[in-house]
Amino acid sequence: MVPPYAFLDGSDMPDGTDSSVAVTVAPPLPLRVGGFVPFTTTDYPDALAAVVFCQGCPWRCAYCHNPHLQPPRGDAEDDFARILDWLSTRRRLLDAVVFSGGEPTAQAALGRAIDDVRAQGLLVGLHTGGAYPRRLASVLPRVDWVGFDVKAPGDAYSSVTSVDGSGRAALASLDLVLAAGVAYEVRTTVHPQLTPAAALMRLAGELASRGVIRWALQPFRPTGCADEALVAAAPRGATLDDALLTRLSARVPIIDVRG
Ligand code: SF4
Helix, strand or coil: CCCCCCCCCCCCCCCCCCHHHCCCCCCCCCCEEEEEEEEECCCCCCCCEEEEEECCCCCCCCCCCCHHHCCCCCCCCEEHHHHHHHHHHHCCCCCEEEEECCCHHHCCCHHHHHHHHHCCCCEEEEEECCCCHHHHHHHHHHCCEEEEECCCCHHHHHHHHCCCCHHHHHHHHHHHHHHHCCEEEEEEEECCCCCCHHHHHHHHHHHHHCCCCEEEEEECCCCCCCCHHHHHHCCCCCCCCHHHHHHHHCCCCEEEECC
């Protein structure tokens, strides 16, 4: 009889006992970490935070400035256990840990990692694009603040992410965040080719219809972007003129334009 599990070396019970009465539980996979920033004041509002960059993202945004975090495995991953050890020696200095990416909700280990951070008495922030609504729903009750990247109006999502169906997942996730009562920020990266004025206007309407009253707009940053054509097409200086901002703020009243 073939047992319902296998040891890594393909053997049955290592000591020759009856495998049919054995129960094996696979050890939980550790969080795959593609980078770590020990101190930042810009990734969690009004808090000194560390940022854990989670490896892996199912989307392929042309403007991504962390393309090395897209594959499920990285070339140089950090050890999350070591990060936890480090955090335990710094918790009097830090307020929060932010899980960023990549897409943190791509990993089943996220919930356990959040619990490990909370056990150290630290706040938990989550940066997400909402690619995995079910996993997001499972971790939201344990998250203190969400930075939600909304890419485009629903019907144009795949033009940014290059993945069909991404808009459906993202908007379902946004609705979960809004319903959870958790503190959040909604933000959008602006590039004239991917998010032209007409798309921003439609997105403003979608956000307003969901009750979003504050929206951060981040002009495209070429740093780290692997798409040379997109970098070449990026305007220098302001990418959002006052007339457009006035029209957008008629739908979402508070608009923060990030430098
Ligand atoms: S969702 Fe974020 S990490 Fe993933 S490809 Fe887009 S910009 Fe990069």
